[in-house]
Amino acid sequence: MRRIRALAACGLVLLVSIASRAHAQEAVTLTGHVSSASMPLRGATVQIPQLDLSTTTDANGRYSFIIPSSRVRGQTVTITARYLRYREQSASIRLVGGAMVQDFELRSTAEPAPEPQRPPVAVDTARRAVPSRPPSATPTVARGPRPAAVRLPVVDSAAFTDLAGSTDLGAALAGRLPGVEVRGSSALGGTTALSVRGQRTLIGLTQPLVVVNGMLVDNANIASTNQRAGLGGFDFGSAISDLNPEDVATVELLRGPAAAMRYGGRAANGVLLVSTRNGRGLNGFDISASQQVTVENPLRLPEYQNAYGQGLGGAFAFFNGKGGGINDSVSQSWGPALLGQPIPQASFTEAARAEVRTWVAHPNNVSDYFDRGRTLATNVAAQGANESGQLRLSIANRDYSGLTPQSSLARRSGTLTAGYRLSERLELSGDAQYYGMRGEDRPGTGMDESNPVSVFSVMGRQVDVQTLRNRLRDANQAQISWQYVTHNNPYFAPLQNDNHDERTRWIGGGAATYALTDWLRGTLRAGADHYTDSRHLTIASGWMGGFPYFAGRGDFSTSGREDDEITATQTNVELWLRGTPSGTAGSGLAFTLGAGRRGNDLNTSASGTDRVPNPTPPAAQRSDLASHTTFVVGGLDATVLDYVDLALSARQESSSLLSGNASQLYPSVVASVDLVRANPSLGGGRLDALTLRGGWSRAGTDALPALVQQLGLSSTVAASSADALAAPEVTSGWEVGADLRGFAGRARADVAYDDERSENHRLPSAATI
Numbered sequence: 001m002r003r004i005r006a007l008a009a010c011g012l013v014l015l016v017s018i019a020s021r022a023h024a025q026e027a028v029t030l031t032g033h034v035s036s037a038s039m040p041l042r043g044a045t046v047q048i049p050q051l052d053l054s055t056t057t058d059a060n061g062r063y064s065f066i067i068p069s070s071r072v073r074g075q076t077v078t079i080t081a082r083y084l085r086y087r088e089q090s091a092s093i094r095l096v097g098g099a100m101v102q103d104f105e106l107r108s109t110a111e112p113a114p115e116p117q118r119p120p121v122a123v124d125t126a127r128r129a130v131p132s133r134p135p136s137a138t139p140t141v142a143r144g145p146r147p148a149a150v151r152l153p154v155v156d157s158a159a160f161t162d163l164a165g166s167t168d169l170g171a172a173l174a175g176r177l178p179g180v181e182v183r184g185s186s187a188l189g190g191t192t193a194l195s196v197r198g199q200r201t202l203i204g205l206t207q208p209l210v211v212v213n214g215m216l217v218d219n220a221n222i223a224s225t226n227q228r229a230g231l232g233g234f235d236f237g238s239a240i241s242d243l244n245p246e247d248v249a250t251v252e253l254l255r256g257p258a259a260a261m262r263y264g265g266r267a268a269n270g271v272l273l274v275s276t277r278n279g280r281g282l283n284g285f286d287i288s289a290s291q292q293v294t295v296e297n298p299l300r301l302p303e304y305q306n307a308y309g310q311g312l313g314g315a316f317a318f319f320n321g322k323g324g325g326i327n328d329s330v331s332q333s334w335g336p337a338l339l340g341q342p343i344p345q346a347s348f349t350e351a352a353r354a355e356v357r358t359w360v361a362h363p364n365n366v367s368d369y370f371d372r373g374r375t376l377a378t379n380v381a382a383q384g385a386n387e388s389g390q391l392r393l394s395i396a397n398r399d400y401s402g403l404t405p406q407s408s409l410a411r412r413s414g415t416l417t418a419g420y421r422l423s424e425r426l427e428l429s430g431d432a433q434y435y436g437m438r439g440e441d442r443p444g445t446g447m448d449e450s451n452p453v454s455v456f457s458v459m460g461r462q463v464d465v466q467t468l469r470n471r472l473r474d475a476n477q478a479q480i481s482w483q484y485v486t487h488n489n490p491y492f493a494p495l496q497n498d499n500h501d502e503r504t505r506w507i508g509g510g511a512a513t514y515a516l517t518d519w520l521r522g523t524l525r526a527g528a529d530h531y532t533d534s535r536h537l538t539i540a541s542g543w544m545g546g547f548p549y550f551a552g553r554g555d556f557s558t559s560g561r562e563d564d565e566i567t568a569t570q571t572n573v574e575l576w577l578r579g580t581p582s583g584t585a586g587s588g589l590a591f592t593l594g595a596g597r598r599g600n601d602l603n604t605s606a607s608g609t610d611r612v613p614n615p616t617p618p619a620a621q622r623s624d625l626a627s628h629t630t631f632v633v634g635g636l637d638a639t640v641l642d643y644v645d646l647a648l649s650a651r652q653e654s655s656s657l658l659s660g661n662a663s664q665l666y667p668s669v670v671a672s673v674d675l676v677r678a679n680p681s682l683g684g685g686r687l688d689a690l691t692l693r694g695g696w697s698r699a700g701t702d703a704l705p706a707l708v709q710q711l712g713l714s715s716t717v718a719a720s721s722a723d724a725l726a727a728p729e730v731t732s733g734w735e736v737g738a739d740l741r742g743f744a745g746r747a748r749a750d751v752a753y754d755d756e757r758s759e760n761h762r763l764p765s766a767a768t769i
Contacts, residue, residue: 027387028067028095032102034081035061041106044083045249051077053280054249064282067095068387070424081106155251168241169248169274170194177253180208180270188373188402189409189439190235191221196255196270200731200758201701203710208253208270209263210240213417213431215509215527216266216598217274218570220706222533226548228710232448233548234499239531242435242505244396244413246290246379249277256735256754257668257697261592261635261649264666265700268731268758276431278383278417279392285384294375298367298403302457306361309343310460310482311335318344318354321484325354329485331458338462345462348471351478365465366456369490374401389420404452405494406441430510435531437503441494449486449545450493458487465490472496479542486545496540505531520579526572533566541612551618554610562608568705572598587642592635592649599628602705625705627726629655643677646670653728657703660722664730670695688741695735700728703762724762731758 034044040061047054051071057063072095081104082088089104155176170192174182183193199206210217219240227233252273259267279286310316311327316335319325325344327335336343338361344354376399383392398411412435419429444450459465463482469491471480479496481489509527516522539547541559548554549562574596581589607620635649651666672693676682682690703725737752 027069028065028072028098028100030065030067030079030093030100030102032063032104033057033061034063034083034104034106036083036086036106036108041083041086044081044086044104044106046079046081046104048077048079050075055280055282056249056277058286058288066282066385066387068421070421072096154253168192168237169243169245169251170238170240172245173251177251179255180253185235185237187235187443187445188400188404188407189237189241189437189442190445191238192241194272196253197754197756200268200756201729202761202763203707205701205704205707206269207238207240208272209266210272210274211263212243212274212433212507213276213509213527214511214525214574215507215529216570216572217507217529218531218568218600218706220568220704222566222568222602222604222706222709224548224550225710226553227445230446231548232444232446232450234442234450234501234535234537235445236439236442236501236503236533236535239505242411242413242437242503242531243274244379244394244398244411244415244435246377246396247276247394247413247415248274250275256733257647257649257670257695260666260668260697260699261633261651263699264631264633264651264653265629265655265664265702265728267666267699268701268729276415276417276433277381277392277394278419279385279390280419282383282385282390284386285382287380287382289380290378292375292377294377296373296375296403298370301366301370302453304366304456304461305333306363306461307337308333309335309338309359309361309462316343318346320352320354321346321481322352323485329483331460331483331487333461335460346480346482348464348467348480349474351474351476351480352484359462361461362464365459365461365463369405369452369456369465370403371401371405373403375399390418392417402441402443404441404443405491407443407494408440409442410438412436425515427513428510429513431508433505433507435503435505435507437501437505439501441497441499442501444493448548449488449543450497450547452490452493455487455490459490469495473542477542479544481544484544488544492540492543497543498538498540499536501533501535503531503533505529519581520577523574523576523578525574525576528572529568529570531568533564533568535562535564535566537562537608547610549608549610550606550621551608551610556610559612560608560610562606565603565605567601567603569601570599572596588637588639590637592633592637594633595631597628597630599626600704600706601626602709604709623709625658625708627655627657627702627704629653629702641678643674645672653700655702655726655728657705657726658708658722660724660726662723662727664700664728666698666700668695668697670697686742688743689739690741691739693735693737693739696733698730698732700730702728707762727760729758729760729762731756733757 034041034046034057042057042059042061044057045054046063051067053065055063055065074096076092076094078090078092079102080088080090083106086106086108089106091102093100093102155173171182171184173180179197181195185191194207196208205220207219210219219238221238224233227235254271254273259271263271310330310333312330312332312334314336315326317326318328321328323329336359338359340358340360342356343359345357347353347355378397379394381392381394394415396413400409402408414434415431417431421427443452447454449455460482468489472489472492472495474480479489479492481487507529511523511525513521513523538561539556539559543556546553547556554560574594576594579591602625605620605622609617631651631653633649633651638646647670649668654663672691675690676687733754733756735752735754740749
């Protein structure tokens, strides 16, 4: 509690400091209410894109912005309100200082589209009403270029508010980003696999790059070879699952030319730009808290026949479960019909002994095995802002009880985001994020004894699973099971073995933006992502069937253990210059220059033994891997005749991995033309825009330390192999499309066709020493 109070006190002190630096010029305070059918909408997103301002509504549907006086120039801007499954609404407002009110009444997408919003009334400090000038009255002025019309899909905070169950950020994106395939995991805390328009590599990393507040975040899933091949092991999840969905403001998908320019050799699989919530746009100080409880049951389980029991050819008689009886070592259900006749079966009191019982089915032996899951999520946040800066502090606790016996997952997080305008030209921003996770008794994966679904797929239908739960061992401490060659009591793994893991993660970074002139702006950004992951497995004596571990497939019949330690660090430093020289009416020009460096370090160690005692345990394995990439990039954006947009860029990267080095150029070009702007009479006034676009780009899939670990290579390889491994896989592709909007924004269609070619694929044999 002391730590929480100290952080809150620091936040209040910073806000007081911010307030003391408020400008004497008059700012704009914009407030309003978002509702539907006269009921407030909590969590609706309200944005002013031209000013890069965004906020969400509170429990009463209210929002507020403070627009600094330095950004108030009498201009007309657009304010938009949106909420999931509702039609978004926009209104034009003229910023003239003082207080302004803009309310929104959203309608469901199933209802007819609403009439356009009336412009708000601006009230200055002398209480003089000044109607805002309609957009049509705004004169044409010289401006910077528009981005070439490639729609970038964005998911706002409405998608992450009040998520039910153990859904993580990746799973929450399912069905929300076009072209993104989301494959969730059935295991508690397991990996949510994301792919953007298919896979482009055979053995490399397939997940899109994740960037949080401008900082590159490691999203690799460090797993054993057996686990990836479906031969057993545990799914510890990818690192993106650490992020708390309640802290996310928006997720934007970059692909093609936009991704190639900004991220080059990491952009072939697409880029997810994650922005976390901040205090920007609030008026004063606000504290919010929420708690959610969710109960869940298995949605769908495999269906099994209940006509025949264990055995082959209609015959079965248990003797010792090791082949001494009639088909008693068989793990198939082609035995006698389940008609209630007396048949020798595995004893519930003595291991590998028989007892005669009625031969009947247990239809619920699978469904009764699974528990009821529970999720308890608690979020507390304090945020505030004024004309000079903003601050947000949040703390979250997420506890999950899994569907399999004894399984649980606990996540703790704390985030601090702040921004401060030191002067008219200099603005600072930064954030720090902490994530802690502990998993207990995760279920196994693949076709292995630690996976209960795999066990049930071969278990005889006459087995009474609930009785086995209470009869794990006999008087001699031997395991009681239904077969004694390769299959265990299904409750032995969760109740006798011990499997736990802990991950601690820190993400931090900051940026400084300085306006060198009215048309030239520079940004310096630096960030780091660091985590440690400890995984520990202990298998109790009496285990049957073996288990995969770092040294291969071990015996573990007399007990055993494995301990894994993983440390990963990712750093990036970037410097950007953005210039928008003066243009002429209907045209504009902008250029971008950038340079930077990023680094990845991965340190892993594994130790253990598959028998106790073991005078000669296998040697521990350790790996220390690093890669570095430097880049320079240049880009040009132009608007011609007010309806043709063009963007060009080229990015040169030099990378090193192990002792290998590689260099690659990533160019891109995209152009668009708005036919309605070119000919306003097109469509008889029913069309708002008809934009045709096309582009070509080249992006890469860099070799990172996680790939070397996946291939099982050491840190010392032959020079020729190292150079081949360091060279990125390259994807080149083009896309054409059209964006149609009409009937005052009530109808919209977007179609696209793309074609890609990937080359320089890595194969395990090509990287072998």
